[in-house]
Amino acid sequence: MEEKIKVLIAEDVAPIRKRYAAVLKKCPAIEVVADVGTGEEACKAARKLNPDVILMDIEMEAKDAGIRATGEILAEMPDIKIIILTVYEEDELVFSAFRLGACDYVLKNASNEEIVNAVTSAYRGQSPIRPEIADKIRSEFRRVKTYESSFLFMLNILSTLTPKELDTLYLLSTGYNKRQICEMRCVEMSTVKSQVHSILKKFNKKKISEIITTESDRKLLGSILNNTELNR
Incomplete structure (x- = not known):
């Protein structure tokens, strides 16, 4: 039996966080191991649970909380795949995340299918360089x-x-x-x-x-x- 993809969700807005959890839990290949509301909690949960993929909001307890958490986590656990969650395609923040090792980003209003595909693609090391990312x-x-x-x-x-x-x-x-x-x-x-x-x-x-x-x-x-x- 194939192992499930362990996913950690870090998002400070509870309804959005719960929506992602509900969407991902419907996928038989994915297990949501935890959902947290701050960058600090994301770092602690990552160390404890060692997820395969993290959905990381850029702006939580601070404007760059997700960026800082991404850097800290990947410095210790480089094999984790981190997907940035953002409301707007803010070039500077998105590039900061990519420079630190994030493998993809997803807009918060993305469809359920886009969220699941982003997680599975990241896990397989197949995160696409979409046209808009290539242009950036x-x-x-x-x-x-x-x-x-x-x-x-x-x-x-x-x-x-x-x-x-x-x-x-x-x-x-x-x-x-x-x-x-x-x-x-x-x-x-x-x-x-x-x-x-x-x-x-x-x-x-x-x-x-x-x-x-x-x-x-x-x-x-x-x-x-x-x-x-x-x-x-």
């Missing part, structure tokens, strides 16, 4: 690639600036003008203009405002500047 993955890869390219480009050019140029760029990006920088450093305007000219030439830009365009750029510049000062 491709979109995420494009976003990460663009970010990394931009980050590395910025880092590479910033590394060519002198400490004084880094300082000038940072001050200009935070709102100081050339005259104020001259007064702060007790230097001639020609000195600051020369530094600005050198910075623009290295970045191949016409204006300083075209170089530091995001808060991430500013933080990177500040970090490099701080490290430069520490190593003087």
Whole structure:
């Protein structure tokens, strides 16, 4: 006789939790070993019962409770299959779950058949990459690639600036003008203009405002500047 698929349900809304339990209990191949209402309870139940599959709500006692529980459980018991339950296809949270090892996600308004199929597919290691998930993955890869390219480009050019140029760029990006920088450093305007000219030439830009365009750029510049000062 084939062993039943042991399923743990973690969902903080009792009626939804009971609905999943009722749906799954109708399937002869599935045994619901427990249903809990918090991420903390999910971790305790997983350790005690060692389920094959967990239906894990993302948002329980905290917005990311399911994400944290997923990470904790899979760190200890990597063979457990975790399916994320979510109301909306929130890309950031869904990808957080996938990065931690979740194998699938199901919308809470999914049909009974979709819920059963998700559980059985996860157990067999056959969770499909549905078209909408594939699109999200491709979109995420494009976003990460663009970010990394931009980050590395910025880092590479910033590394060519002198400490004084880094300082000038940072001050200009935070709102100081050339005259104020001259007064702060007790230097001639020609000195600051020369530094600005050198910075623009290295970045191949016409204006300083075209170089530091995001808060991430500013933080990177500040970090490099701080490290430069520490190593003087």
